[in-house]
Amino acid sequence: MVFTLSVEKGRTAMSTAQETPGGEMQPWAEVTPDAARRLLIAAVEAFAERGYHATTTRDIAGRAGMSPAALYIHYKTKEELLHRISRIGHDKALDIVRTAADAGGTPAERLSDAVRSFVRWHAGQHTTARVVQYELEALGPEARAEIIALRRQVDAEVRRIIQDGVATGEFDVPDVPGTTLAVLSLCIDVARWFNVDGPRTPDEVGALYADLVRRMVGFKG
Amino acid sequence: MVFTLSVEKGRTAMSTAQETPGGEMQPWAEVTPDAARRLLIAAVEAFAERGYHATTTRDIAGRAGMSPAALYIHYKTKEELLHRISRIGHDKALDIVRTAADAGGTPAERLSDAVRSFVRWHAGQHTTARVVQYELEALGPEARAEIIALRRQVDAEVRRIIQDGVATGEFDVPDVPGTTLAVLSLCIDVARWFNVDGPRTPDEVGALYADLVRRMVGFKG
DNA sequence: CCTGAACCTGAGCGGGCGCTTAGCGTCGAT
DNA sequence: ATCGACGCTAAGCGCCCGCTCAGGTTCAGG
Known part of the structure; x- marks a missing residue:
């Protein structure tokens, strides 16, 4: 009579649905x-x-x-578990950034959207994000290389937005690669310090960080 | 004849001197x-x-x-090693920030100095900083509490500088605690990504980050 | 019914872990 | 010359790790 176990953990028991009532995608579906x-x-x-x-x-x-x-x-192994988690998480992170980068609007709007949603994910899913972002070194060489390639794609998307903004004159960025790195570093580190019992909601952190990044790229809005 | 061992690792063998030829303080002296x-x-x-x-x-x-x-x-234990490392590292980090915060000059100058030297340490001593900043959770409850108290002092010093700048009208910061958190998070994460073989020296990263933080607090210089 | 496939468990293997202990060599002080 | 204190090692204890394997249970198809 172990069959009821699949319903016991109700939070993840909906078998095929991918959407919560709130509209947020159900992770790991x-x-x-x-x-x-x-x-x-x-x-x-x-x-x-x-x-x-x-x-x-x-x-x-x-x-x-x-x-x-x-x-x-x-x-097959404990490491395969980490690999699967890391792969799915990085796919999601890349998807978030790419969606914002490919959306219409000015570079400032696209950068704000990217930072806001990227940060919201790192705060809201900080449990997953912490594993995804900080346990990379536990992976073997091949798995790590695969993940690093995904991270480079995330970096390229953000750099693209910033470069667009510099090209249109909206942004004032002396060091585009360095600023890109700093922006991503800032967002990723949210997963480390974010606390559900803390004073800020993921939305609030996303809004704050979007504003800070807007300033970092010298956007006068 | 184990005595020659103390010279074998030449990098740290100078027995009492605390200064390298470059003038940088010798760590762990x-x-x-x-x-x-x-x-x-x-x-x-x-x-x-x-x-x-x-x-x-x-x-x-x-x-x-x-x-x-x-x-x-x-x-006594492996954990005591981590505790000692973490304690000494946090003392050093607090010292760096406090020195800059207590120095003369405008809030903008003090903030730039604090960020520059704090980042320089996290880049130059990234091996130590990585342990200090990212292995905190491996400590037991009492040791962790002690370290967290030190971190709060670092946070307080940076917040003080930013508040001073807001008071003088130099800075435009809607959310002082949030911006303080972001600035520190940005600096600390340098330890995670900094690579000695990478394109940037610790000095260059420090200068870049000082500029980015100047923008984050809305300083028009 | 029977059967094969899918899924899971109880028991446990080999090994490496953090840490301890008995004892050895080398000192400065007497 | 002797001795205790100190710093260290060789050996190994007890534990728990990642992982395996033989066997039990369930279920759909025939």
């Missing part, structure tokens, strides 16, 4: 079957709390309500 | 005796490369040219 998804979510939580190396496979399996051996039916 | 310092430096390097949890006491002792047991003559 692409991970199937259900048991694999529950293990992956358990791993995200454990990795975010304790770090990859300090997390045991027994802990992950326990959080998912399974025995330690069950993990190895769905994933 | 306060740690004595020599064997304890060598172990601590080895730990910093290992923690920075692999992370606290992935580093073994055997690795630390090996890097210092000693047997695993030697570590426990100078430090």
Whole structure:
């Protein structure tokens, strides 16, 4: 009678729906079957709390309500879990930035949108983001190389927006690569310090950071 | 004939001098005796490369040219090593910010100086800074509380400068605590991405970041 | 019913972990 | 010359790690 387990963790139990009532995309909906998804979510939580190396496979399996051996039916190693998490998270991050970069509007609008949504994700999904952004070095060489390539694409998208703004004269940026790096660094580090019990909502942090970045690129609006 | 070992690692072998030829303060000079310092430096390097949890006491002792047991003559546990590193590093960071904050000059000058030297330290000593800033969660509750108190003091110093600038009308900052947080987050994250083989020197990053922060606080210079 | 496939568990292997202990060599002080 | 203090090592203890494997349960198709 283990069957009721798939409903026990109600937060992630909706089997095919990808949208919450709030309209936010349900994360990890692409991970199937259900048991694999529950293990992956358990791993995200454990990795975010304790770090990859300090997390045991027994802990992950326990959080998912399974025995330690069950993990190895769905994933070959503990590292594969991290790889899958990192890959999905970086895909999402790239998607967020690319959507904003490809949208219409002035460079200032596109940059603000990109920063706002990128920061909102790092704050709202800070558990995932923490793993995605800070546990990179635990991956093996090949997996790490794959992830680094995705990060370079994120960097390229942001640099593109800033370059557009410089070209139109909207922005005043002496060092485009350096400023791009700083903007991304600023946004990513939100995942490290953001606290759900803190005074700011993800929306508020997104708005604040969009304004700060607007200033960094010398936009006079 | 182990005595020559103290000269083997020439970079840190000057026994009492605290200044390098370049005038930069020699880190870890306060740690004595020599064997304890060598172990601590080895730990910093290992923690920075692999992370606290992935580093073994055997690795630390090996890097210092000693047997695993030697570590426990100078430090009670592996965690005490991290604690000492974190404590000394945070003391140094606080000292850097406080020196700039207490110096004479306009708020803009003091903020630029603080950011420049703070960033220069995070870039130049990025090995240490990485451990200091990113391995905090590996500490036990009491040690962590002590370190967090130091971080709050750093935050208070930066906030003070920004508040001064707002008071004199030099700065235009709608959200002082939020901007303070962002400035510090930006500087700290340098330790994560800075690469010695990269295109920028610590001085250059410091100058770039001082300029970016000047923009963030709305200083029209 | 039977069967094969899918999924999961209990038990446990080999190994490396943090840390301890008994004892050795080298000192300065007597 | 002797001695305790100090710094260190070789050996290893007990534990828990990532991971495996034989076997049990469930379920759809025939």
